[in-house]
Amino acid sequence: MAASGIVFVLFVLVHMYGNLKAFSGEVAFNEYAHHLRIFGEPMLPENGLLWIIRIVLLVSLVAHVGSAVALMRRARAQRPVKYQVKRNNASSLSSRTMRWGGLTLFVFLIWHLLNFTIVKINPAGDQSADITENPYRLMVSSFDLWWMTLIYLVAMLALGFHLHHGTYSALQTLGWVNSASARAKAKIAGWVIAIVIAGGFSLVPLAVLFGVID
Amino acid sequence: MNLTLKIWRQASSSAPGGIHTYQLGGVSEDMSFLEMLDLLNEELVTKGEEPVAFDSDCREGICGMCSLMINGQAHGPEVTTTCQLHMRSFKDGDTITIEPWRASTFPVIKDLIVDRSAFDRIIQSGGYISANTGSAPEANSVPAPRDKAMHAFNAATCIGCGACVAACPNGSASLFMGAKITHLGDLPQGQPERYSRVVGMVAQHDHEGFGGCTNIGECTAACPKGIPLDVISQLNKDLRTAMVHGF
The missing domain is CATH 3.10.20.30 (Beta-grasp domain)
Known part of the structure; x- marks a missing residue:
């Protein structure tokens, strides 16, 4: 769970950085998107790096979901009779929403890939190649719709929650939080990662919606 | 009233x-x-x-x-x-x-009485040090650094009541195990069996049917002895080291 989670944290960090290229304009953004495809040529074939990353992500996803399901099954089997009254005294909201939040992210991921990678759906309607094969135009066209921006912001809220507990939890699972001061630092790391990544991702759709990017 | x-x-x-x-x-x-x-x-x-x-x-x-x-x-x-x-x-x-x-x-x-024998079986699968019986050894013959001794003592205050399992949404006994792992792992007497201990205890814990730890911290809030979550991180660290060394 922790190892696959760290793969995702590193991935979303780089992904978020790439998205911020939108602030440099259409040429820079599309150049970045194109460069990802030819990264490492001629040592790697076209899309070589992308496929390596996709396979690593897919394996991590299977490991992450598999671990989550195993944990959930063990927890259910362990407490067949529920408490009549149960209070949460210490757990954060983010830690208690890991399962539903994870499911939210999974559903979002399917739409996100259909939107920008697998099918390249323009939710605004115009499915011509001028837009769907131009990453920058497809992005602007998508986030010009308020409800698309809303979907992405909700997903980023879920991502922020997931990263807040996930980062801290991964450090704890890997055995790196062995003192009170290390715990304080690990909790701060959770906040920083969550705010930087979810906040960084949210900037682009908000900028499109408010006309900063067009 | x-x-x-x-x-x-x-x-x-x-x-x-x-x-x-x-x-x-x-x-x-x-x-x-x-x-x-x-x-x-x-x-x-x-x-x-x-x-x-x-x-x-x-x-x-x-x-x-x-x-x-x-x-x-x-x-x-x-x-x-x-x-x-x-x-x-x-x-x-x-x-x-x-x-x-x-x-x-x-x-x-x-009614309100539960059978906590599962805790005993976890302790029996590694939560001890092997020592010859007979007269007690001279207490100062094996020196322990003061900070380690205090840390070990804090972990050793676990009374095995099971509140950690009861409070945990996963029903995990990681805080209980971690307390024993930390207590014995901090002291010189605990070193010879340190890595076989963690592997044995975790295997018995999982075999009993306790849930997995998701680090949410309800256990430490419920613990009457205030044992901190650090002991679970220590448990994970020892388990990782044990796995690397093929225990």
Whole structure:
């Protein structure tokens, strides 16, 4: 769970950085998107790096979901009779929403890939190649719709929650939080990662919606 | 003070259980929680009813026998054991729900009494040091650094009451295991069996059916001895080292 989670944290960090290229304009953004495809040529074939990353992500996803399901099954089997009254005294909201939040992210991921990678759906309607094969135009066209921006912001809220507990939890699972001061630092790391990544991702759709990017 | 008590009654481990409601008057705020239950039981016996079965032994907060979920909190609202919880923590007219620990690894024997033998089996699978029996060794012959000794002692205050398992949404016993791993792993005497210990204890923990730890921290908040989450990180670190070295 922790190892696959760290793969995702590193991935979303780089992904978020790439998205911020939108602030440099259409040429820079599309150049970045194109460069990802030819990264490492001629040592790697076209899309070589992308496929390596996709396979690593897919394996991590299977490991992450598999671990989550195993944990959930063990927890259910362990407490067949529920408490009549149960209070949460210490757990954060983010830690208690890991399962539903994870499911939210999974559903979002399917739409996100259909939107920008697998099918390249323009939710605004115009499915011509001028837009769907131009990453920058497809992005602007998508986030010009308020409800698309809303979907992405909700997903980023879920991502922020997931990263807040996930980062801290991964450090704890890997055995790196062995003192009170290390715990304080690990909790701060959770906040920083969550705010930087979810906040960084949210900037682009908000900028499109408010006309900063067009 | 007058109280409304909602208490889980269950005749045996195989019988279905349910909540029964009792009205209890004449409770003094100086009574311990268990003395309040004693008072209820005296009334029940006088009326010819079956008294409520609950566990207790030392009644001074060190044995780990008392184990009640009180209004959804293990050992009730204070950071202490149920026997050291006093009725001054409640108000006149309060409704108090009392349940046993809920975990398939801690089956209910009767009413509020659960069987915590699973903890004993975890300890038996590594939570000890092998030493020759006979006269006690000279205490100062194996020096331990003071900070390590204090850290070990803090972890050793675990009384094995099971509140960590009861409070954990996953029903994990990681805090219990981590306390023993940290206690013995900090001291020179614990080193020879350090890595076989963690592997053995975790294997028995999982075999018993305890849940996995998701680091949410309900266990440490419920622990009457305030054992910190650090011990779970230490458990994970020792387990990682053991796996790397092929234990």
